[in-house]
Structures are given as C-alpha cells and as structure tokens.
Amino acid sequence: MAVPKLPPRDLRPLVCRYKPCTQNGNWFEDRYRKDDCVRDFLRRRERGELMIQKADAIISQLLAPVRLLPAVDGNIWIGDSIQLRCPGVVWAAGGRCNQVPEVALSANVFDIARACPTQLTSPTAVCASLRLEPCARNVFTVTRPDGSVSREVLRYGQPFSLRLQDGYPAGLYLTSEPPTAYCVPPNEARQQAVQLTQCRAPAGRWVAHLLENSHRMEAEGSPVPAGSPLLVCHQPSGQTLRLEAGHPVTSLLSHEWEVTAHATTDSRRRPLPENRWCLSALPLGAA
Numbered sequence: 001m002a003v004p005k006l007p008p009r010d011l012r013p014l015v016c017r018y019k020p021c022t023q024n025g026n027w028f029e030d031r032y033r034k035d036d037c038v039r040d041f042l043r044r045r046e047r048g049e050l051m052i053q054k055a056d057a058i059i060s061q062l063l064a065p066v067r068l069l070p071a072v073d074g075n076i077w078i079g080d081s082i083q084l085r086c087p088g089v090v091w092a093a094g095g096r097c098n099q100v101p102e103v104a105l106s107a108n109v110f111d112i113a114r115a116c117p118t119q120l121t122s123p124t125a126v127c128a129s130l131r132l133e134p135c136a137r138n139v140f141t142v143t144r145p146d147g148s149v150s151r152e153v154l155r156y157g158q159p160f161s162l163r164l165q166d167g168y169p170a171g172l173y174l175t176s177e178p179p180t181a182y183c184v185p186p187n188e189a190r191q192q193a194v195q196l197t198q199c200r201a202p203a204g205r206w207v208a209h210l211l212e213n214s215h216r217m218e219a220e221g222s223p224v225p226a227g228s229p230l231l232v233c234h235q236p237s238g239q240t241l242r243l244e245a246g247h248p249v250t251s252l253l254s255h256e257w258e259v260t261a262h263a264t265t266d267s268r269r270r271p272l273p274e275n276r277w278c279l280s281a282l283p284l285g286a287a
Contacts, residue, residue: 029116059253062137066165071226071281072153079149082143083280086128087229089245089273099273100245100257103128104280105174106138107164107196109253124172124196127249127256139165140174143281145201147173154208154279157220159235161204164196174198175203176234176261192239192261205235208279211271226281234261240275269282 044050068081076082083107090098094124106123114193140162142148147161154160162174176192195202208229210219224230244258264272 014017028187029282060134062107062109064136066134066136066139068139068282069133074225075223076142076154076226076279078142078144078152078160080154080281081134081139081144082226083132083134083138084140084162084232084277085280086243086277087131087273091266100128100243102132103130103243104132104138104140104257105129105140105241105258105277106131106256108173108249109251111136116252121176122172122196126174126194126196126259127251128259129241130249131255132252136165139228140166141171145170145205147271150205153223154225156208156216156230159205159207161201162206166171170180172198173204174206175193175199176237176239178237192234192237194241194259194261200237207235209233211276213269224279227278229277229278230275232277233263237261239263240271243274243276245274275282 032115041050045053071077071080076266086100086103086105088102088198089100105126106129108127131138141149141172142154143161143163145159145161147163163171164174165171173196174194175197176194180194208224210216211229211231234240240263241260242260242262244260244262247258249258264275266272
C-alpha cells in the first residue's frame with residue numbers, strides 16, 4: 001500500500017516574524033541583569049564596600065608587626081607580650097608519617113575576612129598558624145584574671161589570662177566554652193571550643209603546669225621560664241590546650257590547624273605532643 005505524500009509545508013510565515021525593534025522585555029532580561037550586576041560592582045568598588053577590600057583592610061591590621069620585648073631574667077612576667085607556640089607534632093596515619101612544624105596560636109583570618117568587619121569582633125575563632133613572625137594576630141599580653149596588669153613574675157599554678165594585642169580599645173581574651181548546639185569545634189564536638197571573646201572570667205582563666213605529673217607539685221609556685229614546654233590548662237574545665245594536627249582549617253595565608261581544649265595522654269598517662277605549648281618571648285640579649 002502506497003503511503004500518501006503530504007503537500008509541502010509553507011515555512012515563510014515562521015521566518016523573520018520578529019524584527020529587532022520588537023525584541024524587548026524578556027528578550028533582553030539576562031543582558032539587563034548582567035548590566036545591573038556590573039553597575040552595582042562598580043558602585044560598591046568606588047565606595048570600598050567589596051568583600052576583598054574589607055578583608056584586605058582587616059588582614060593588613062592583623063599582620064601588622066609587633067615588637068616583642070626580651071624576657072626579664074628569662075622568666076615570664078605579668079604584662080609581658082608573648083606568643084603561644086606548639087613545638088610541633090609527628091604522628092602516623094594512613095600508613096605514612098605526618099608532621100606539623102612549629103606553629104603559633106593566632107586569630108583565624110578566614111572567619112574574620114568572611115564576616116568582613118571593620119575590626120575584630122567577639123567571638124573570633126583561633127587556629128594554629130605557620131606564620132611565626134610577631135604580629136597583631138598572634139601576640140598576647142599576660143594579664144591577671146580580672147584583666148589588670150601588675151609587674152610580677154608568673155608562677156606555675158597561678159591563674160592568668162591572655163589578651164590579644166590587637167590595638168583596639170576592647171581587648172579580646174582567649175577563652176574556652178563547653179560544646180553546645182551553638183558553639184562547637186568544626187570537627188570534634190566532644191572537645192571544647194577555644195576562641196577570642198571580651199569575656200575574661202571564668203572562661204578566660206588559664207593555668208600553666210609542668211609536663212611531668214611527678215614533679216608538678218614541687219614546681220607549684222616557681223617562676224615559669226620563657227620558652228619552656230608546659231601545659232596550658234583551662235582552669236574551670238581542667239582541659240588543656242590542644243593542637244588538632246589531623247584537622248586543618250581553611251586559611252587565606254598558609255596551612256593552619258584547629259585548636260581546642262582537650263586533655264589527651266598516652267598509655268603511661270603522659271601528655272601527648274599535641275598538648276605541649278610554650279610561652280615564647282624574645283631571648284635575653286635580643287633587640
């Protein structure tokens with residue numbers, strides 16, 4: 001049976017039905033949206049309201065160099081400007097040996113730049129950074145728990161606070177809070193979060209202890225030497241400052257790691273390298 005042939009369709013009514021003068025409305029919607037975005041970008045750039053402009057302003061303030069003074073008689077004193085450093089951690093994971101070099105406790109630049117504030121806000125997250133040069137984000141002032149500064153030597157077992165030397169009127173203190181639904185570390189919810197806030201006591205009270213438990217009672221009341229390894233213990237919770245070597249955090253500057261408050265020991269109940277810190281100041285004779 002033969003298939004009947006259909007007559008050819010006239011396509012002329014479908015060709016050139018619309019002219020350029022009729023292309024308006026939704027025809028140019030995407031182009032108008034892009035033009036509006038460009039104009040908004042140029043307007044915000046002129047006013048200095050772009051995220052990168054605000055981030056550069058606050059980061060340049062955080063990276064401003066700070067001059068450390070030499071340690072008096074080799075010990076840490078109340079009122080000294082110090083850095084809180086972890087000598088480094090080596091651990092085995094995934095069938096290979098991993099290493100974190102010496103790091104310094106610092107304000108987390110990524111969170112600050114993402115929020116785009118004009119200055120440091122409370123709370124501000126902290127992290128361990130490879131940038132060891134003394135600057136506004138990693139230099140702390142040793143104070144009393146009430147925030148006062150009196151020139152006396154810091155001793156083992158004596159409560160103290162660490163205030164960030166950021167140059168702003170309202171200083172930020174290193175604090176630790178128990179994990180809650182609104183305040184938990186990014187990776188380890190069982191550990192306490194460490195951050196910088198305007199609260200001093202009791203969340204901002206810390207105590208320096210010796211590493212060896214057998215000599216800890218004998219050392220109570222003796223001066224804390226600058227640069228000596230020790231445990232920085234959060235007095236209200238009894239947890240020690242810990243470097244989370246297995247949990248890196250996003251940063252705009254270099255490789256950085258999370259810092260929490262959680263005491264960990266080995267089979268002999270000795271503190272692990274992640275909990276070992278030192279209050280670092282310039283050595284004697286340094287300019």
